[in-house]
Amino acid sequence: MIQLYLIRHGIAADRNPQEYPDDRQRPLTDAGRKKTRKIAKRLKELGLNFDHLLASPLIRAQQTADILQNAKLSKIREVFPPLAPGGDVQDWLTWQQRHYPDSKNGDVAIAVVGHQPDLGHWAEQLIWGEPRGQLIVKKAGIIGVNLPDEGDSIGQSQLFWLVPPRLLL
Numbered sequence: 001m002i003q004l005y006l007i008r009h010g011i012a013a014d015r016n017p018q019e020y021p022d023d024r025q026r027p028l029t030d031a032g033r034k035k036t037r038k039i040a041k042r043l044k045e046l047g048l049n050f051d052h053l054l055a056s057p058l059i060r061a062q063q064t065a066d067i068l069q070n071a072k073l074s075k076i077r078e079v080f081p082p083l084a085p086g087g088d089v090q091d092w093l094t095w096q097q098r099h100y101p102d103s104k105n106g107d108v109a110i111a112v113v114g115h116q117p118d119l120g121h122w123a124e125q126l127i128w129g130e131p132r133g134q135l136i137v138k139k140a141g142i143i144g145v146n147l148p149d150e151g152d153s154i155g156q157s158q159l160f161w162l163v164p165p166r167l168l169l
Contacts, residue, residue, distance in 0.1 A: 002100060002147040003160070004126070005050065005111040006119040007068070008137040010036035012060040024084075028063045035165065036064055036140050040071035042168040048109070050074035052099065054092075055113040056083035064140070065113045074111065083114040089122040093153055119143065129155025140165040 011032030013020065020026045028036065053074035055065035061083065069077050082091035092112065100108050112119075121131035123143045137143055144161030147153045 001107050001149060002096065003107065003109045004145045004147060004157075005048075005109065005161075006123055006137060006143040006145065007064070007111055007113045008116055008119055008139055008141050009056070009058075009060040009064040009113055010039075010067070010140045012139075024058045027059050032060075032139070033063065033067065035169070036067045037071070039140050039165055039168045040068050040073060043068075043073055044071050048073060050109050050111040051076065052108075052110045053077040053113070054080035054083060054095075054110070056085075056087075056115060057081055058084060058115070061113045061115065068111065068113070080112065083112055083118075085115050085118060087114070087118060089125050089154075092122070096147075123159070125155075126153055126157035127155070127159050135162070138164045142168075 010028045012028055013026045015023065015026065050073055053065055053068060053076060055061045055077065057079050065077055068074065082088060116137050117133065119137045120135040123135050123145055124131045126145050135143060142161060142163045146158045146160050148156045
């Protein structure tokens, strides 16, 4: 079985075109880094370990992924451009099929670090077959989705975890 953990980046600097003319460069705040480190530590305490960690190319997602990797939650980390705002879950499914084509040989846990509303939409597509705008991932929050062992994952996956960050602190 493949367990997909959709993780939203931590608290980032406010949108300010004067300070960050390129929104992709908005970093985590000090509070965002601190909170994300606490959550990463708690995830490690809960025994989570990701076989693969993918992150949006935006700096706030990269910093969040760095924190998760520094907490020893994953040895393998990659930048994954489809996790940028507006990315398509089909691109991730293509990646997953190429890297983990046969999950029947054991459980695989993959974490992706991205942005809202995209992560909520990805989860909804996997669970219900279409985005409904109902699942919201808070900053540094997590949605867990089990993908089916066979067949199309769209509309066939199961929600197993929806955790706001406050429950991990």
